Amino acid sequence: MMSTTTVNHRIRLAARPHGVPTPADFQHDAVEVPSPGAGQVLLRTRYISLDPYVRGRMSDAKSYAAPMEIGDVIVGATVSEVVRSEADGFTPGDVVLSYGGWQEYSVESTGHLRHLDPEAAPVTTALGVLGMPGFTAYAGLLAIGKPQPGETVAVAAATGPVGSAVGQIARIHGARAIGIAGGERKVAQLRELGFDAALDHRAPDLPGRLAEASPEGIDVYFENVGGAVWDAVLPQLNEFARVPVCGLAANYNATALPEGPDRSGQLMGSVLAKSLTLRGFIQREFASTMFPDFLRDMTGWVTSGQVQYTEDITQGLDSTPEAFVGMLRGANFGKAIVQVS
Amino acid sequence: MMSTTTVNHRIRLAARPHGVPTPADFQHDAVEVPSPGAGQVLLRTRYISLDPYVRGRMSDAKSYAAPMEIGDVIVGATVSEVVRSEADGFTPGDVVLSYGGWQEYSVESTGHLRHLDPEAAPVTTALGVLGMPGFTAYAGLLAIGKPQPGETVAVAAATGPVGSAVGQIARIHGARAIGIAGGERKVAQLRELGFDAALDHRAPDLPGRLAEASPEGIDVYFENVGGAVWDAVLPQLNEFARVPVCGLAANYNATALPEGPDRSGQLMGSVLAKSLTLRGFIQREFASTMFPDFLRDMTGWVTSGQVQYTEDITQGLDSTPEAFVGMLRGANFGKAIVQVS
Numbered sequence: 169m170m171s172t173t174t175v176n177h178r179i180r181l182a183a184r185p186h187g188v189p190t191p192a193d194f195q196h197d198a199v200e201v202p203s204p205g206a207g208q209v210l211l212r213t214r215y216i217s218l219d220p221y222v223r224g225r226m227s228d229a230k231s232y233a234a235p236m237e238i239g240d241v242i243v244g245a246t247v248s249e250v251v252r253s254e255a256d257g258f259t260p261g262d263v264v265l266s267y268g269g270w271q272e273y274s275v276e277s278t279g280h281l282r283h284l285d286p287e288a289a290p291v292t293t294a295l296g297v298l299g300m301p302g303f304t305a306y307a308g309l310l311a312i313g314k315p316q317p318g319e320t321v322a323v324a325a326a327t328g329p330v331g332s333a334v335g336q337i338a339r340i341h342g343a344r345a346i347g348i349a350g351g352e353r354k355v356a357q358l359r360e361l362g363f364d365a366a367l368d369h370r371a372p373d374l375p376g377r378l379a380e381a382s383p384e385g386i387d388v389y390f391e392n393v394g395g396a397v398w399d400a401v402l403p404q405l406n407e408f409a410r411v412p413v414c415g416l417a418a419n420y421n422a423t424a425l426p427e428g429p430d431r432s433g434q435l436m437g438s439v440l441a442k443s444l445t446l447r448g449f450i451q452r453e454f455a456s457t458m459f460p461d462f463l464r465d466m467t468g469w470v471t472s473g474q475v476q477y478t479e480d481i482t483q484g485l486d487s488t489p490e491a492f493v494g495m496l497r498g499a500n501f502g503k504a505i506v507q508v509s
Numbered sequence: 510m511m512s513t514t515t516v517n518h519r520i521r522l523a524a525r526p527h528g529v530p531t532p533a534d535f536q537h538d539a540v541e542v543p544s545p546g547a548g549q550v551l552l553r554t555r556y557i558s559l560d561p562y563v564r565g566r567m568s569d570a571k572s573y574a575a576p577m578e579i580g581d582v583i584v585g586a587t588v589s590e591v592v593r594s595e596a597d598g599f600t601p602g603d604v605v606l607s608y609g610g611w612q613e614y615s616v617e618s619t620g621h622l623r624h625l626d627p628e629a630a631p632v633t634t635a636l637g638v639l640g641m642p643g644f645t646a647y648a649g650l651l652a653i654g655k656p657q658p659g660e661t662v663a664v665a666a667a668t669g670p671v672g673s674a675v676g677q678i679a680r681i682h683g684a685r686a687i688g689i690a691g692g693e694r695k696v697a698q699l700r701e702l703g704f705d706a707a708l709d710h711r712a713p714d715l716p717g718r719l720a721e722a723s724p725e726g727i728d729v730y731f732e733n734v735g736g737a738v739w740d741a742v743l744p745q746l747n748e749f750a751r752v753p754v755c756g757l758a759a760n761y762n763a764t765a766l767p768e769g770p771d772r773s774g775q776l777m778g779s780v781l782a783k784s785l786t787l788r789g790f791i792q793r794e795f796a797s798t799m800f801p802d803f804l805r806d807m808t809g810w811v812t813s814g815q816v817q818y819t820e821d822i823t824q825g826l827d828s829t830p831e832a833f834v835g836m837l838r839g840a841n842f843g844k845a846i847v848q849v850s
Contacts, residue, residue, distance in 0.1 A: 391777070395774070398777070415781070416778055425769075425775060426769070427770060427771060428767070429765070429771065430767045430771055431766060431772075432775070433736070433759075433760050435773045436735055436754060436757055436760075436787075439789040440754045440756070443790050443791060445788045446785075447780070447785070447787075448783060453749075
């Protein structure tokens with residue numbers, strides 16, 4: 169399965185991006201495949217997950233996760249195959265959810281690895297609908313958003329792996345789902361997914377169209393983009409609305425604060441005037457309490473077809489930076505994944 | 510007790526204030542004392558409560574309460590005495606918590622009136638520590654802030670009726686309390702009230718002094734002022750910090766948005782990066798579930814001396830506008846009240 173001449177192609181952080189990442193921010197190299205120590209496994213990467221939070225870790229601004237250092241292999245969840253094992257319970261050929269990053273091989277300790285059953289579901293779903301993005305949607309919507317039957321839930325980036333799960337779970341819980349996405353093709357997909365209203369944020373007058381689509385206001389806004397969508401949503405929020413904040417993709421490539429006036433005090437004024445709840449979260453906060461329920465519920469919904477998902481798979485490790493930048497600007501169509509081997 | 514020649518002096522809204530209210534915004538007049546209908550009582554106002562939310566109701570901007578109309582008597586909670594009763598259960602001489610506003614007499618239906626026992630506590634406490642401000646502190650701190658033993662709670666306007674209760678209740682619950690107020694005299698009072706740290710927001714470098722006073726960060730910030738204090742608090746908030754938002758006094762007289770840059774996206778970024786909870790609230794949301802506990806707990810704490818309070822009582826109805834404007838800029842020292850009769 170592996171010869172001693174095999175090399176490990178990697179993509180490392182060459183420089184901290186200023187704004188949108190460019191090719192110069194990534195360094196491709198090749199090194200010898202590492203050897204696992206006691207309790208470790210050598211993994212061959214099959215799929216790399218592309219996720220917005222990785223852009224944050226390329227910067228050195230304080231955030232919820234420590235930044236990468238210059239020279240580090242770019243981080244990311246992976247679906248990988250065990251090629252050599254020095255750990256109990258792992259055998260060559262096993263497929264695992266791992267955190268190998270942007271490279272062909274990784275050596276990992278086994279504490280965080282999760283065995284995947286290729287018979288139960290396509291293994292790529294562990295990076296999307298049955299993985300971190302799906303769990304982000306499930307935990308944020310149910311633990312913070314708490315949608316009630318008949319309420320209205322809005323979400324942007326709604327064809328993405330988080331947004332599409334938010335809308336579909338909201339509908340399963342009896343709420344009305346409004347999806348916002350960029351472009352006619354994505355809007356059409358939202359309708360196929362069963363969203364009650366689908367809006368193109370690229371078309372004119374999003375605030376007016378959103379108001380029209382939410383005649384009874386919005387009770388839960390699952391925030392994963394920020395920017396102009398948030399500006400359109402805020403006036404529609406009802407008293408006691410809940411806003412789980414799991415991402416602000418519109419800001420990730422910003423290099424300076426936008427021009428004034430300063431609307432931060434006005435935002436606090438809306439929080440007060442409408443008794444809003446704004447709650448930032450990272451899915452890991454809920455992992456110990458909700459992940460087993462999530463896996464049970466979501467596997468059932470995917471199996472029954474109540475939750476559908478889309479994957480956008482790019483071929484080849486070398487394509488990863490370009491696919492990543494495309495994902496940041498919404499060029500992907502469904503969960504963005506790179507197939508490495 | 511009442512003669513047919515008695516007139517009712519009133520203060521009405523003459524114009525919506527632009528910025529800080531001026532004398533021209535208030536109209537003093539005198540009319541015949543009204544007569545109670547069936548189920549109503551005629552009340553003589555003894556004390557008027559001055560509260561920041563009233564400034565909001567003078568404007569016609571959308572908020573949590575309907576605005577006053579031009580010509581309306583300025584609203585406000587009152588402690589009043591029944592002078593004529595056409596309602597069961599109310600007898601001349603009874604002292605009640607009412608909502609008579611800025612006038613000498615009011616006719617009110619009895620559904621919202623609460624009998625006060627002058628033997629149990631000074632009746633003015635029904636406007637402060639044992640009334641809406643005290644309940645605002647109790648409900649917001651305990652239901653939203655949820656301070657845990659050893660955590661740090663910060664509050665501004667900390668000698669005011671809400672802030673002083675927040676700090677003292679936080680300490681009763683085992684938390685460390687940081688109080689922020691304007692001027693040396695108020696800072697000295699915070700120390701007497703038992704606050705663990707007391708900061709003057711008028712002295713230079715509030716951010717630096719606040720950082721020094723919160724070496725383990727801030728877990729709960731009870732927001733009632735906004736502005737520069739919030740700017741100093743935000744960097745000190747810990748992961749999972751809770752921010753009950755009950756007022757933004759610094760903004761109430763603002764006439765335009767402040768100059769840029771626009772920091773609203775940055776604020777959302779902090780909510781995300783630290784998993785913050787921002788939660789606006791009005792005390793009435795919690796009235797049905799928490800008010801009886803509040804009255805029991807707070808009466809006990811006041812009686813035992815665990816919670817102290819200060820009142821700033823101005824004499825005479827005609828002084829009300831000036832005392833109100835002074836309260837808005839923090840000139841009062843403790844709960845601001847006008848004694849009418």
